[in-house]
Amino acid sequence: MRWLRGLGLVAGLSLVAGLGLAARGAHRWTAATRTLSGKLDAGQARCGMATHFDQRELDGLPAPVQRYFRTALTPGQPLIAAASIALAGTFNLSASGARWKPFTSTQRVITQRPGFLWDAHIAMLPGLTVRVVDSYIAGEGLLHASLLGLFTLAEVQGGGEIARGELMRFLAEMAWYPTALLPSQGVRWEPVDERSAKATLVDGPLALTLLFRFGDDGLIDSFRAEMRGAMVGKEIVMTPWEGSWSDYQRRDGMLVPLSGEVAWMRPEGRRPYFRGTVTSLEYAFTASRA
DSSP, X not given: OHHHHTHHHHGGGGGTOOHXXXXXXXXXXXXXXXXXXXXXXXXXXXXXXXXXXXXGGGTXXXXXXXXXXXXXXXXXXXXXXXXXXXXXEEEEOXXXXXXXXXXXXXXXXXXXXXXXEEEEEEEEETTEEEEEEEEEETTEEXXXXXXXXXXXXXXXXXXXXXXXXXXXXXXXXXXXXXXXXXGGGTOEEEEEETTEEEEXXXXXTEEEEEEEEEOTTXXXXXXXXXXXXXXXXXXXXXXXXXXXXXXXXEETTXXXXXXXXXXXXXXXXXXXXXXXXXXXXXXXXXXXXX
8 A cells, every 4th residue: 555655754743733733634534425325325225135045045055055054144034224333453563564543433334235434543652543444435446545634645445356346355354243144145155165165246347256256154264355456556466365253252143253464475484464353243133124
C-alpha cells in the first residue's frame, strides 16, 4: 500500500495537530463515511430471499464444507442480512519488517448484494491518527487513507483489480457472517481434499475463488488466494494472500471466529499486516425483514 510509505514523512505534524484541527477532521470524515454507509444500505436486497438455513441444501457439497455448516450453524438458523463488527488490534505499517501500530475499527456488512464498509483509526503517535476507509459498495472498491481525516495519503477506487481485491476480502471474512457461505446465498463450492475446498463468489462482472482449509473441529482454519492485488509503490502487484481464524465462540446460534491474522506472501517470505480481535458483533437477519 503506497500510503504506508508516506507515513514517516508526516509524523512531525503531530506537534502541530491541535484539538481544533482534529475535531474538524473528525467531522469531515464522519460526514464522508455516513454518505458511503447510505450507499451501502441502499444496495440491500429486501425481498425474494430465503430466510432460514435448510440442511437439505448441503446435499452434494464437499465433505469438509458439510461438516463446517453442521458445526457452525444450528438447524433452522436465520440467514444474516447484515452485520456490524467492531475490531481492535494492530496493523503492520512496514512492507518489509515489523512496525505494528494499534487500531480500532467499525465495519458494516450487507450480504445481498455483497458489500462492506470498514472505518479504521490507526494510532501513529499521541494526537496523530491515520483514518482509513476500505469498502466494496455496488461493485466498486475503495481505499482511502487520511491523516487526521483531513490530509489524503492515498485514495484508489473503482472496478478492476481494486474491486476484485475488496470483494475477495468480503469472501474471506464470511466466517464472521457464515450463512453467507451457503449455496443458496450465491457461493459455489468445489472439493479439493478432506480438509479443504474452494469457494467461488460472483458479483456482476467479478468472479473470484478462495481456498478454505478446515481444522479438526470442522471450522474454517484459514483461507488463501494465489493472487490478490497489493499496492507496491504506485503499482498493483499480484501477490499470494492468506489469513487464519481462531477463538471461535457462539453468537446468535452460530460459531464465529473472534480473532484473525492476514498476511501477504512476498518473495522474501510471509509478511503479516493485520491482527485483530472482534470486540462487538451484531446481526440483522432476513427473517426480520421478510
